Amino acid sequence: MSRISAQSLIALARQQLSRGNLEAAIQSLVEALGIDVGNAQAHALLAMCLIDQRRLTAAEHEAGIALKLAPEDWFAHLAMGKVQFARRRLDQAETHFRDAAGLAPQDDLPMHALGLLYLSRRRMAKAREFIEAACARDPTEPDNQTLLARWHLAKGDLDRAEALVRDVLASMPDDQNALIVLGWIELRRGRTDQAYEHAVWAVRNAPSDAETLELLCAVKARRSLLLGLWFRFNAFVAGSSGTRTVLLLVGLYLGVRLISLALGDLGHPTAASVVNYAWIAFCVYTWIAPGLFQRLLRKELEQVRLRPDF
């Protein structure tokens, strides 16, 4: 009885995911696991959801439980592979994706994951092999078409990439990945206004997505070098991991203190004070910069109007 209930909750979670309701899906899966804590499928699907929320520690924990419960489950391997890919542990990700592909040779998802992994490693021939395998297994899946477009974009075949991605957008105008790829294509063609429209549309769908912000920064940089640098710096400061920012700030602090001490010892107390005040101004800026950046981003989103022919 309880197993049936857990299964129906997992099915509900899949429906919620297909509608893009990530939080509701997580809630359904948590409820499913409350009924049947030994359900590998629920743990693996929950891991996938947690990756999308960037909760990688919890995602790794859930994928680990799924693999422990069902070492031969391809979906559990896929989930663990995606966690490792998100953590940039590419060798481990490749192993899990290959295990998943071996266990489910007819499914397109492991092929897609391998294609994406090899594309990120710039191993183009291998990437194409797996992307085409994914497309052959499910030719209607927009993610597979968009990944193929990415491959063509990376190879510089803009016409082919654009044709593929416009095909996807014709049926799914809000597809985040397709919008980003089209934005990069427009930028490569030098059509910054169109690239900007796609970037902003994508930011509207996912305001904190790193790849989307990267595209927006690139468009800004193309329009104005200074503004581009400013955007890039803010995207860095407001970035998700924070570790780089901490290292930058601690390193800068120590550097500034060192210079200030040395200037004082060398008999330049005024210069030492200037350095100290400049540092305080920088600190204040870094505290308020993420908020300012988000506000500016919101302003950009309010300003954008899609062309009628989009």
Next chain:
Amino acid sequence: MAVYALPDEPRPGALQSAVTDPMWPLLATMLVGAWFGLAWFAFNGLALGSATRPRELGLIALALGGKALVIVSMVAALQAGWIDKSVLPYLYLVATGVLLAATYALYLLQSRSFELYTHFGGEAKNGVVIVMLGMAVLRPAVAPLFGEGFLELVLR
């Protein structure tokens, strides 16, 4: 129905009403003193029911222990005649760097729990008054108790 708990989700208890954004303990570490800021981090972790509390406590120990170790090494090197007294302010920067790096790491770690806490509707107190009081009242009252020796250097 049994409730499945996700491993990274905080489980706040009776002290929930005292939860603050970890940004405030971080500021307090810089503006009031390590003794106050780090104690606040530990309390905030407890109030949040942070899933990463053991690691947070480990980072607090690392911040204070690491700084103490650098200072002890400095004093030992000075007494052995390996370094000149004029180099001490420069070497003290290393101690400050260790404290800052561990405190920032602590801030990032606790921020993840705090974000999840607010994501699920948890309310947080504004810590600005505590930081101000710490600077204006606590720091002048407590800091002299540490004297002017090793304890003061580590805890300030």
